[in-house]
Amino acid sequence: MPLSGTIVVDENLCKACELCIVNCPAQVIALDKSRITPRGFHPASLYKEGCTGCGTCSVVCPEAAITVYREKRTEKESNA
Amino acid sequence: MTIHLEDMQVIYQHPESLLNVNTHYCPGCTHGVAHRLVAEVIDEMNLRNDCIGVASVGCSVFAYNYFDFDFIQSPHGRAPAMATGVKRVHPDKVVLTYQGDGDMISIGTAEITHAAARGENITVIFINNANYGMTGGQMAPTTLPGQKTTSSPKGRDVEQAGYPIRASEMLATLDGAGYIARRSLHDPKNIRLAKKAIRTAFETQVRGLGFSMVELLSICPTNWHLNPAASTRWLEENMLPYYPLGDYKVHPALKDLKF
Ligand SMILES: Cc1ncc(C[n+]2csc(CCOP(=O)(O)OP(=O)(O)O)c2C)c(N)n1
Ligand code: SF4
Ligand code: SF4
Ligand code: SF4
Numbered sequence: 001m002p003l004s005g006t007i008v009v010d011e012n013l014c015k016a017c018e019l020c021i022v023n024c025p026a027q028v029i030a031l032d033k034s035r036i037t038p039r040g041f042h043p044a045s046l047y048k049e050g051c052t053g054c055g056t057c058s059v060v061c062p063e064a065a066i067t068v069y070r071e072k073r074t075e076k077e078s079n080a
Numbered sequence: 081m082t083i084h085l086e087d088m089q090v091i092y093q094h095p096e097s098l099l100n101v102n103t104h105y106c107p108g109c110t111h112g113v114a115h116r117l118v119a120e121v122i123d124e125m126n127l128r129n130d131c132i133g134v135a136s137v138g139c140s141v142f143a144y145n146y147f148d149f150d151f152i153q154s155p156h157g158r159a160p161a162m163a164t165g166v167k168r169v170h171p172d173k174v175v176l177t178y179q180g181d182g183d184m185i186s187i188g189t190a191e192i193t194h195a196a197a198r199g200e201n202i203t204v205i206f207i208n209n210a211n212y213g214m215t216g217g218q219m220a221p222t223t224l225p226g227q228k229t230t231s232s233p234k235g236r237d238v239e240q241a242g243y244p245i246r247a248s249e250m251l252a253t254l255d256g257a258g259y260i261a262r263r264s265l266h267d268p269k270n271i272r273l274a275k276k277a278i279r280t281a282f283e284t285q286v287r288g289l290g291f292s293m294v295e296l297l298s299i300c301p302t303n304w305h306l307n308p309a310a311s312t313r314w315l316e317e318n319m320l321p322y323y324p325l326g327d328y329k330v331h332p333a334l335k336d337l338k339f
Contacts, residue, residue: 005091006083013100017108017308023268039102058092059268062105062112064119069088 005053005070009044013065016041020057020066026050029057095119097128099148104139108308110265110298111140114207117275118176119147121282131174132166134159136188138180139213157188160195163202174285176203181222182212185247189221192251196291199256203281204293206247209300210319217303221245224322229303244322248295252328258290260329264297264320266312273325279339289331297323 007029014037021029021044028050031042044057044065053070094100097119105111122128128149135143137156144151154162159177167175184192184206195202211229212218218231222244226235236244252260259281263274274296281292297319299311306314 004083006085006088008085010094010100013102015107019108019308019312022309041107053088053091055091056268059271060113062108062110062116063103064094064098064112064116067093068091069083069085070091072087072089 002052003071003073005051005068007046007051007057007069008067010063010065010067011035011037011043012039013063014041014043015039015063016043017062018044019060019062020044023060024057025054026052095123097122097131097148099146101146103146104142106300106302108299108301108311109139109213110209110296111207113265113271114178114205114274114296114298115143115146117271117278118178118205120275121279122149124279125282125286127174127282130172131176132170134163134166134175134177136177136179136183137214138183138207140178140180140207141214143178157183157186158191159183160188160191160200160202160204164195164198164200167200167202171201174203174282175201176205176282178205179207180213181206181208181210181247182215182218182220185221185245192247193254196251196254196257196293199258199290201285201288201290202292203285204291205278205281206293206295207298208247208295208319208323209298211300211303213300213303217300222247222323224318227318246323248293248323248328251291251293254291256291257293257329258331259284259292259327259334260295261293261327262295262297262323262325264315264325266297266299266315270325276339277327280334280337283337283339284331284334287333289333295323297325
């Protein structure tokens with residue numbers, strides 16, 4: 001099973017370009033239509049479980065808005 | 081599932097050499113990706129206090145507001161001339177220019193060509209988005225045959241406007257060039273390859289191996305009248321065949337480089 005991960009999107013930087021959304025292999029990002037950023041965009045955000053922490057979204061983000069976290073391998077192994 | 085961020089490892093975070101500020105770039109514009117990659121490489125090589133950038137004229141004119149290291153701004157097309165002076169006065173610093181295609185291979189053709197011919201030990205980040213972005217999407221020397229722009233509304237007519245310039249191939253013929261490569265920013269795999277090329281270009285300069293340039297094929301959603309995702313597909317389908325990716329000049333001393 002892939003390690004689990006998560007992302008945090010800096011809503012001051014995100015411009016809702018959707019490049020992270022179309023490139024996420026797990027298809028777990030969407031624009032959050034219920035929120036609006038200081039610059040007037042609906043920010044990208046995780047909308048369901050399944051993020052693997054692969055980092056692809058951060059590679060394509062033109063705003064460097066995404067911080068990517070992944071569960072530590074050693075913990076996973078010791079829990080297994 | 082409760083996630084505790086403090087128990088997790090950080091896979092990616094905002095590079096230190098990039099200020100945490102909003103840019104004026106349009107949503108999806110890959111000028112932002114190019115900035116990020118340059119900043120990541122400067123961080124990796126620990127060069128932030130030893131780096132001087134020269135911004136050009138074009139959408140990236142305000143690059144000095146976004147990078148967290150010393151930066152100046154040059155007249156249109158003259159960044160390589162300014163970088164030449166800066167590097168000669170500060171030979172111990174890493175000096176880069178950041179230029180668009182209108183800037184570098186139109187009004188600035190003489191400066192870039194002679195900087196490469198002289199083997200100036202500078203690094204050029206060259207953004208090819210097939211038009212003049214800042215001024216409203218006019219035809220650039222890199223505009224593709226048949227491509228519609230505001231100054232070629234019926235499509236670039238090569239009988240009248242001539243053919244696009246392949247800057248990497250052209251500059252690679254000059255003996256002063258140590259490293260010349262073309263990469264693309266349209267998908268994750270190619271962005272990762274672009275970063276390696278930028279790293280190689282800075283290594284070229286640090287080792288004193290001559291002029292280095294990375295040409296980055298880049299999207300301009302606003303003037304292409306396509307959304308960012310559709311722009312990446314347009315780039316892939318139209319620019320890649322005309323502008324093949326690859327290394328056009330690699331100094332022999334770079335061949336064993338590993339990182
Ligand atoms: C001497 C001079 N001539 C013309 C201009 C107008 N001008 C500003 S930006 C630009 C072209 C920029 O295009 P490019 O270098 O491709 O950068 P982009 O905006 O696409 O990133 C031009 C012609 C100028 N500022 N100065
Ligand atoms: S880290 Fe990978 S899986 Fe998680 S949101 Fe980003 S692209 Fe998707
Ligand atoms: S790629 Fe970056 S700027 Fe674009 S929607 Fe995703 S987080 Fe926002
Ligand atoms: S006009 Fe084009 S090149 Fe300029 S910021 Fe907008 S998308 Fe980027």
